[in-house]
Amino acid sequence: MRNLGFFRYFSYSLLVILLYILQATPNLMPELFGSKPLLLLPLALAIASVEKEVPSLVFGAVCGGLTDIAAGGGIGYFAIILTLICYFESHVFGTYFVPNIISATVYSATATVLSVLVYFLIFKVFSGVPDWQILFVNHYISRIVYTFVMFIPICILARFLHRSFIKV
Template sequence: MRNLGFFRYLSYSLLVILLYVLQATPNLMPELFGSKPLLLFPLALAIASVEKEVPSLIFGAVCGGLTDLAAGGGIGYFAIILTLICYFESHVFSTYFVPNIFSATVYSAIATVLSIGVYFLIFKAFSGIPDWQILFVNHYISRIVYTFFMFIPVCILVRFLHRNLKNR
């Protein structure tokens, strides 16, 4: 049973495709308070909490790039930021912290708030959009909360796949 690592990465890849379709297809994922979650963001963070640095970096880059493409732009902010966040998370969890679901949830909360918040500041507030405060209250707060709460079921699924498809 040494090829289970292949099936684990295949399962992660299928999750990337499924969550990308849910995230990018209009009216497929319900909007709460005027926004949809960034589903690939919690997936990349959940994978980084259980995998080594290189797979975490790769899945972070793929999930970030697809998040950028789903937003209608080219590959940019989320590809870079999610790659760095996932690499750092994997390194920190393999070196300093015990990678349990609580620590992964706390890291996910911090990473989600900071990355989406910085995205909003750079691309919305500082770019001169009128009434950016209303945009933040009406759409971005709910997007941050919705994205964070999606982390918990995604993390449980990723941890299940990691535990059951681990090389023995």
């Protein structure tokens, strides 16, 4: 058995580029209920569910940084949050839980809701954005649901890539 880690990480990197283009390009990904999904968030979580701590940390930081850049700002909130969440997920799945699709989905749902809610609280509510309640109902609830729904196909693809490059 040979480990083809380079090809696995290369395919993850191509997936990061593809999802970043889908996420950042206007009118390329359809909006549902006034928002687009954060596609790199479920990708980072899917990779962290099957990889060790260091690759999970790196892909979490890259996906978080690109999410911050796609949002129009510099590298900041999502880079830090995804780095920590992905490292913790990889450690927990490697140590305590069986890394199957159900446990990864539950973890992803929790991480998606918490990371987007904390972002909303910090950058919208505490910043004093007027009518933040309307903004939350019209955009952020659908963004959370849309992002989580995209986790399922992205996780299946990441698991396929992980299994494809493990054994030869």
